[in-house]
Amino acid sequence: MPDKILFPLLVAAGMGLFACNAARYTTGAAETASGVVFEPDDKYASMRIPALVLTPKQTLLAFCEGRIGNASDWADMNLILRRSTDGGKTWSNITVLDTSRQSPVGNPTPIVDDRGVVHLLYQKDYKDAWYIRSEDDGKSWSVPENITHVYDQFKPEYNWKVLAPGPGHGIQLQSGRLLAAVWLADSRKLTPRRSHAPSCVATIYSDDHGATWHRGAIVADSSALIPNPNESQPVELSDQRVLLSIRNPSTAKRRAFSESPDGIGGWTPARLAPELFDPTCMASIVRVPLWKPEGKPALVFVNPDSRHIEKNPRANLSASVSFDDGKTWKLHKVLDSGPSGYSDMATGKNGTIYCLYETNTQNNKGFNYSLVLKTFTPQWLQQTNNQK
Numbered sequence: 089m090p091d092k093i094l095f096p097l098l099v100a101a102g103m104g105l106f107a108c109n110a111a112r113y114t115t116g117a118a119e120t121a122s123g124v125v126f127e128p129d130d131k132y133a134s135m136r137i138p139a140l141v142l143t144p145k146q147t148l149l150a151f152c153e154g155r156i157g158n159a160s161d162w163a164d165m166n167l168i169l170r171r172s173t174d175g176g177k178t179w180s181n182i183t184v185l186d187t188s189r190q191s192p193v194g195n196p197t198p199i200v201d202d203r204g205v206v207h208l209l210y211q212k213d214y215k216d217a218w219y220i221r222s223e224d225d226g227k228s229w230s231v232p233e234n235i236t237h238v239y240d241q242f243k244p245e246y247n248w249k250v251l252a253p254g255p256g257h258g259i260q261l262q263s264g265r266l267l268a269a270v271w272l273a274d275s276r277k278l279t280p281r282r283s284h285a286p287s288c289v290a291t292i293y294s295d296d297h298g299a300t301w302h303r304g305a306i307v308a309d310s311s312a313l314i315p316n317p318n319e320s321q322p323v324e325l326s327d328q329r330v331l332l333s334i335r336n337p338s339t340a341k342r343r344a345f346s347e348s349p350d351g352i353g354g355w356t357p358a359r360l361a362p363e364l365f366d367p368t369c370m371a372s373i374v375r376v377p378l379w380k381p382e383g384k385p386a387l388v389f390v391n392p393d394s395r396h397i398e399k400n401p402r403a404n405l406s407a408s409v410s411f412d413d414g415k416t417w418k419l420h421k422v423l424d425s426g427p428s429g430y431s432d433m434a435t436g437k438n439g440t441i442y443c444l445y446e447t448n449t450q451n452n453k454g455f456n457y458s459l460v461l462k463t464f465t466p467q468w469l470q471q472t473n474n475q476k
Contacts, residue, residue, distance in 0.1 A: 119468035125150050125170060125179060125444060127458040132166075134159035134457045137255050137370075138444040139196040142434040144204045147225045148172040150444050151196035151208070152459055154182070159448075159457055162281050164191045167210055171226050176442060176461045185220065186232060188212065197254030197268050207298045209235075209253040209268055214282060217251055221298055238292055239270070241303040248272035250282050253292070256321050256372055256432040262328055266294040267351040269320035269332060286310045289317040289334055293352050304352030307332055314344050314358050319370040322351060325413040326385050333389065334358060337368040341400070343391070345414055363417040365395040369402050370430040376439050379411070379466050386411050386466070390443055392428045393420075402429045405445055407469060421469050423462055439466045 126135035132154040139151040149171055156164040167186045170179040185208070186193050197209040206222040208229070217236045220229045239251045250273035258268030273287040291304035308317045319335040330351035334344040343364035346355045371391035379386035386409050393406035405428035409419035423443065431445035441464055448457045 119465040120463065121176070122460055122462040123176060125176070125459050125461050126152050126154070126168075126182075128456045131156065133157050133163075135459050136430065136446060136457045137194055137196065138430055138432045138446065138459050139198050139254065139256050140432040140434045140442060140444040140461075141198045141200045141206065141257050142436050142442065143200055143206065143225050144202075145225055146173070146175075146436065148176055148434065148442060148461075149198060149206060149226045150179070150459070150461070151185075151198060153192070153194035153196075155457075161284075162192055165194055167193050167196060169226060175436075175440075176463055183226075185229060186210070186212075186218070188232075195252040195255040197256065197258050199258040199260060199266050199268060201260045201266060201297060202264070203297070205297065207258075207266060207294075209258070209292075211252045214250045214252060214284075217253065219298070219301065235301050238301045238303055239272070242272060242290065242306070246272055246288055246306060246309075247274055249275035250284055250287075252319075254321065255319060255370060255430070257434070259322055259324060261324055261330070261351060263350075264295065264297075265351060266298060267322055267330065268292055269322055271318040271320065273318075284318065285316045287316045287318045289320050289332070291322065291332070291352055302352075305355060307346050307348075307355045308334060308344070308358040311358075313360070314338055317344060317358065321371070321373050323373045323375050323387060323414075324351075325375070327413075329413075331373075331387075331414050333371060333373045335366065335368065335370055338366075341368075341395070342366055343371065343389070361414070361417065363420075364389060364391070364408060365393050367392055367394050367400045367402055372431045372433045372443070374433045374435050374441065376435055376441070376466060378439060379409075380439060382411065384411060387414055388433065388441060388469075389417065390423065390431045390433060390445070393422075401427070403427050405431065407443075407464075409466075409469065419469060423464070424460070429457070441465065 134155040137153045154166045154168045169183040193212045199207040275282040288309040290306045314336045317336045330348045342360040343366045344358045346358045389408045392402040394400045405424040408417040429446035434442045
């Protein structure tokens with residue numbers, strides 16, 4: 089258990105709030121709004137790898153990697169946070185969550201529990217795993233605790249050289265279990281940097297509110313059907329089973345899924361969803377407990393659906409909806425037709441969906457990524473939809 093004495097957060101440029109100006113917070117249809125949350129500045133060349141949660145007090149916590157110098161996965165970077173208490177209209181200044189010099193530091197994977205505690209898993213240098221928690225809606229955090237020993241429990245079965253949680257939010261099951269997806273790579277390439285393949289996907293969990301963490305079973309290892317599964321995200325189904333959405337670079341270019349009765353074992357063989365194009369990119373998935381007007385639960389999946397774009401770059405961020413626990417996906421709508429990438433979602437009152445996602449522009453130094461928050465409702469998704 090980490091030290092329970094909370095240390096003050098280091099906040100860049102003071103404690104004030106900045107308000108999104110009119111150009112940065114826009115409303116289109118009555119049930120959608122968008123605004124920039126993170127963008128490059130004098131310190132950060134690129135903002136990548138979003139994670140988003142909503143606390144019981146309705147505070148949005150937006151996490152990402154502030155990459156210094158360039159957008160590389162191996163760049164120097166800070167794990168950073170912004171808070172919003174008004175549904176994303178205004179945001180706090182940037183908070184640096186881990187001030188160590190070890191780089192890279194990232195893959196934020198937050199979990200909000202039923203007590204309002206925010207648990208955050210992350211990695212350093214893709215070889216050490218860390219855990220912190222906040223009991224005051226993200227204002228202050230516990231002293232970081234190294235939990236690499238949890239991942240070491242996989243080594244007799246899978247001799248990993250690279251580890252990472254998520255990225256994107258984990259979940260608390262109705263049983264109380266805290267659950268996060270993780271991926272591991274048995275890297276053959278040791279220099280100059282460790283490769284992220286071949287890889288497998290698994291879960292880690294806590295049954296005591298984050299005091300201790302344990303490994304689950306390996307969900308999917310690299311295979312001919314689903315090679316190098318990696319960045320994944322869990323969602324609890326209507327019957328309390330767990331569905332894991334799995335990124336993979338298969339030639340079929342489709343999202344993979346596996347199911348478990350408890351999130352830690354008994355996983356079904358991974359299958360591909362024919363309706364969900366996957367350009368090999370992290371994606372987000374959430375459960376909306378009551379989808380109106382149908383009056384039943386639904387799953388919402390978001391990723392860059394670029395199937396109709398030449399060479400399939402990451403673009404055309406789209407939402408798809410399932411009313412049968414992920415067996416089929418019938419409702420589809422474009423959220424952003426421009427360049428887009430990783431995303432994460434949180435659900436609020438009345439089914440409101442918050443989606444934090446990457447956009448990018450290119451210059452002579454490479455890609456500059458910003459993170460945008462889009463807010464929408466089930467009703468807006470159903471106004472018009474694109475059948476695939």
